[in-house]
Amino acid sequence: MLSLLDNWRRTHSCGELRSKDVGKEVTLMGWVQRRRDHGGVIFIDLRDREGLTQVVLNPEYDKNVHELGENIRNEYVIAVTGKVENRPEGTVNEGLPTGEVEVYVSNLKILNNAETPPFVIEDYSNANEDIRLKYRYLDLRRPVLQRNIMLRHSLIKVIREFLYEKGFLDIETPFLTKSTPEGARDYLVPSRVNPGRFYALPQSPQMFKQLLMVSGFDKYFQIVKCFRDEDLRADRQPEFTQLDMEMSFIDRADLMKLIEELFVKIFKEIMDVELKKPFEIMSYDEAMEKYGHDAPDTRFGLHLKTINDLVKDCDFKVFADSVKSGGVVKAINAKGATDFSRKDIDDLTNYSVSLGAKGLAYIKVNDDGLQSPIVKFLGDNLANEIVKEMDGKPGDIIFFGAGSTDIVNLYMSKVRLKLGKMLGLIDKNKYKFVWVTDFPLLEWDEEEKRYAAVHHPFTAPVDEDLEYFNTDPGKIRAKAYDLVLNGSEIGGGSIRIHRSDIQEKMFDALGMTEEERKRKFGFFIDALKYGTPPHGGIAFGVDRIATILTGSESIRDVIAFPKTQRATCMMSDAPSIVDDKQLKELHIKLDIVKED
Numbered sequence: 001m002l003s004l005l006d007n008w009r010r011t012h013s014c015g016e017l018r019s020k021d022v023g024k025e026v027t028l029m030g031w032v033q034r035r036r037d038h039g040g041v042i043f044i045d046l047r048d049r050e051g052l053t054q055v056v057l058n059p060e061y062d063k064n065v066h067e068l069g070e071n072i073r074n075e076y077v078i079a080v081t082g083k084v085e086n087r088p089e090g091t092v093n094e095g096l097p098t099g100e101v102e103v104y105v106s107n108l109k110i111l112n113n114a115e116t117p118p119f120v121i122e123d124y125s126n127a128n129e130d131i132r133l134k135y136r137y138l139d140l141r142r143p144v145l146q147r148n149i150m151l152r153h154s155l156i157k158v159i160r161e162f163l164y165e166k167g168f169l170d171i172e173t174p175f176l177t178k179s180t181p182e183g184a185r186d187y188l189v190p191s192r193v194n195p196g197r198f199y200a201l202p203q204s205p206q207m208f209k210q211l212l213m214v215s216g217f218d219k220y221f222q223i224v225k226c227f228r229d230e231d232l233r234a235d236r237q238p239e240f241t242q243l244d245m246e247m248s249f250i251d252r253a254d255l256m257k258l259i260e261e262l263f264v265k266i267f268k269e270i271m272d273v274e275l276k277k278p279f280e281i282m283s284y285d286e287a288m289e290k291y292g293h294d295a296p297d298t299r300f301g302l303h304l305k306t307i308n309d310l311v312k313d314c315d316f317k318v319f320a321d322s323v324k325s326g327g328v329v330k331a332i333n334a335k336g337a338t339d340f341s342r343k344d345i346d347d348l349t350n351y352s353v354s355l356g357a358k359g360l361a362y363i364k365v366n367d368d369g370l371q372s373p374i375v376k377f378l379g380d381n382l383a384n385e386i387v388k389e390m391d392g393k394p395g396d397i398i399f400f401g402a403g404s405t406d407i408v409n410l411y412m413s414k415v416r417l418k419l420g421k422m423l424g425l426i427d428k429n430k431y432k433f434v435w436v437t438d439f440p441l442l443e444w445d446e447e448e449k450r451y452a453a454v455h456h457p458f459t460a461p462v463d464e465d466l467e468y469f470n471t472d473p474g475k476i477r478a479k480a481y482d483l484v485l486n487g488s489e490i491g492g493g494s495i496r497i498h499r500s501d502i503q504e505k506m507f508d509a510l511g512m513t514e515e516e517r518k519r520k521f522g523f524f525i526d527a528l529k530y531g532t533p534p535h536g537g538i539a540f541g542v543d544r545i546a547t548i549l550t551g552s553e554s555i556r557d558v559i560a561f562p563k564t565q566r567a568t569c570m571m572s573d574a575p576s577i578v579d580d581k582q583l584k585e586l587h588i589k590l591d592i593v594k595e596d
Contacts, residue, residue: 008079008109015051019100021084026103028053029079029111031141033121035072042069043102046080049146054087054102055080065108075114075121075141081107129556133570136561148558151270152546156223158269159243162262168219168245173208175201175225180520184228187238195587201227204539206456207524209246210496213535214527221245223542229567235488235544235555238567243491246537252481252495255536256281256435259483259491267431270549279433279483287436292330292413294439297487298432300425302416304330310386316377318361322402329402330412331390334419338395344422348399348415355411361400365392374400417487428551434484438462441478442509450511455480457506457521459494460536466502473509479536490545493538500528 011027030048037043042057057069072078082105093099118135119127123144132139139145160170179186179200186200202208204226212220222244229238247255260277267273280298287296290303311319311329319329334340349360363372365387375383390398399419401412420426441461442451451473453459461469462477469476479495497503503525507517517525546558556562563569583590 005079005111008081010079013050014046014048014053015097017053017084017098017101017103019086022086022101024084025081026084027079027081028055028103030077031121032072032074032076032078034074035069037070040066042066042072044069044072044078046078047141047143049150051097052143053098054093055082056102056104057108058104061104062106065105068108068110069105072110073114073116075117076110077112077114079109079111080105130564130570133556133562133564136571140560145557148546148550148552149560151550152542152558154270155266155546155549156542158266159223159262162265163221163245166219166258168221169217171212171217171220171222173202173205173212173222173224177202177208180207184230187227187229190586190588192586203228204242205244206458207521209244209537210458210535211524211527213246213248213496214530214532216248216533218248220247233565235547237543237555237559238563241542243540243542244537245493245539246535248533248535250534250536252437252479252536255493255538256481259538260433263433266545266549273431275431275433279435281435281437283438284436284440285438288409292409292416293487294436294482295484295487295489296434296436297417297420297426298434298484299427299430299486300420302332302334302419302423302425304332304412304416305390307331307386307389310382310389311378314378314382316374318358318402319400322404322408325404327403328405328408329400330408331386331398331400332412332416332419333390333392334397334399334423335393336395336423337397337419340397340422345397348418351418352401352411352415355414356403356407357401357411358403360415361402363387363392363398363400365394365396365398367394430486432486436482436484437480438477439480439482440474441465441476441480442473444474448511451509453506453510454478455492455494457510458496458503460497461502461506466505469505469509476509481538483538483540485545485548488544488548490548491538491540493536495534495536498528498532498534500525503528 009027010029012021014028014030017026028046030046033045033047033052035042035044040059044055044057046053046055057066059066080103082103084101085104087093087100087102117138118131119125119138121138121141123142125132125139125142140149163170176189176199179188179198184203186203189199189201191197191199205222205224209220209222224242224244225239226242227239230236256278260279264275264277267275282296284294287294289306290296292304307329308323312323314320322329345362352360361372361374363370363375363383363386370383370387372383378386387398392398399415401408401415440454441459443454445452455478460479462479465476480492481494482489482492484490497506543555543558547555550558552558561569561571568574
């Protein structure tokens with residue numbers, strides 16, 4: 001049986017031809033981006049994943065080809081054979097890599113026709129995202145998304161090559177595993193052959209990668225799917241890709257050095273950007289004080305500053321009461337905000353209120369004095385003292401946040417980022433890495449009335465803080481580290497607990513009963529008793545890294561088939577209803593009230 005492509009062989013991609021190819025006989029295959037009829041001569045922009053080439057159907061060159069071309073429409077799949085020629089003078093397209101040449105077609109075959117797509121397949125589509133996700137296979141034809149997916153491929157290729165060179169073993173871990181909910185909710189999978197029992201899809205291969213260290217595999221990595229049943233945002237998906245790594249006989253400095261080498265290689269090979277190392281290291285406490293956030297954007301200044309000591313006894317009740325109740329008053333100097341209008345200030349205030357603030361006080365520093373509704377409560381002397389503390393100069397506006405520490409840090413960190421954009425301080429072509437270290441090991445869960453692990457229960461405490469397990473667990477620092485790029489946490493990890501006695505202390509601090517720890521982690525606790533080496537690791541969000549490298553607005557733009565913020569697939573209509581027979585086989589009975 002003859003194939004449509006019988007005797008046809010593609011010689012070049014649609015992004016490959018240059019002036020050096022003039023005179024060659026070539027065969028191209030791809031999709032019709034657009035067809036234009038200019039006075040009897042038909043021009044077709046032919047597209048594949050590598051680019052676009054203009055092909056010419058001239059009746060004087062070949063009448064039959066020209067007649068066939070009159071039936072072609074956008075997104076038809078065609079094959080053409082012809083001669084590469086220089087474009088006539090004045091028609092060169094400087095914005096196109098193949099813009100110096102065109103192909104005069106001597107043979108054409110329509111491989112498939114196409115219905116009119118629901119949106120125009122171009123880089124910048126104004127189609128509703130739901131429509132684009134419904135027809136994702138068409139959306140993926142857009143050159144911008146194809147570039148994103150190909151860059152993601154290059155990223156993973158560089159990572160693999162680097163880690164292979166460093167002696168890492170690529171080892172798979174199970175997808176069907178035990179539910180150990182410690183953080184987000186697990187996705188559960190019912191077992192047909194074990195009625196009433198469930199597997200969980202892994203939120204991370206955490207325990208398995210540590211068990212590989214117990215097993216003596218020394219250096220492990222995996223680029224793996226992980227799953228978390230949580231509320232979604234632009235930078236989250238229910239299933240995401242993780243670069244997972246673990247090493248034995250290392251400390252934090254060893255791991256940081258290796259990771260910095262990896263990112264230097266990634267940015268050089270993919271972005272042609274030279275990164276400077278070592279990367280900056282910042283403590284968690286410093287990050288929260290200066291930036292209000294543990295993933296600080298260090299491309300610009302505008303640091304937050306706590307001014308509790310200055311205002312604790314002032315007559316401005318909002319400030320004084322915040323300090324007395326154990327909260328905080330933080331200030332930020334928007335230097336050079338001379339042009340801010342009243343509307344700009346109101347917009348910032350409304351923005352902070354939407355994040356939990358009760359308001360956003362400010363002092364405007366003018367040449368002729370201070371302008372602010374709160375100066376009359378603070379008094380001139382204290383107001384001037386605050387301005388001096390914040391290095392206020394004419395043209396600056398100092399903004400204040402007051403209340404509980406968590407809420408103030410939340411909205412003031414966002415206000416800082418908004419000010420950075422409004423003042424044009426954020427260079428999008430700049431890449432600033434920072435390691436954030438010395439996180440708290442534990443945080444108090446007011447609802448559960450017990451401590452919870454900030455990262456996970458296998459994170460090692462800082463050695464000199466071990467004594468606090470018996471006195472004040474909240475003071476213990478973790479041997480944990482996050483790598484932050486331009487204000488986005490792209491990865492995090494820790495040195496792990498490798499001794500059974502310290503692991504038991506950790507479980508005690510978490511208030512876990514003997515039955516609970518055996519039920520959740522029994523096999524892992526047993527493994528620690530058989531000569532576990534010191535070890536540590538880190539995991540990176542591949543999707544997040546790709547999002548930053550491509551300059552995309554959403555993580556969905558670097559994932560081939562993403563979910564929506566409701567964890568649904570618009571294209572395949574997943575999750576879907578299953579029939580009663582399947583439910584019966586799994587011993588599942590639904591208890592759902594249907595609503596109109």
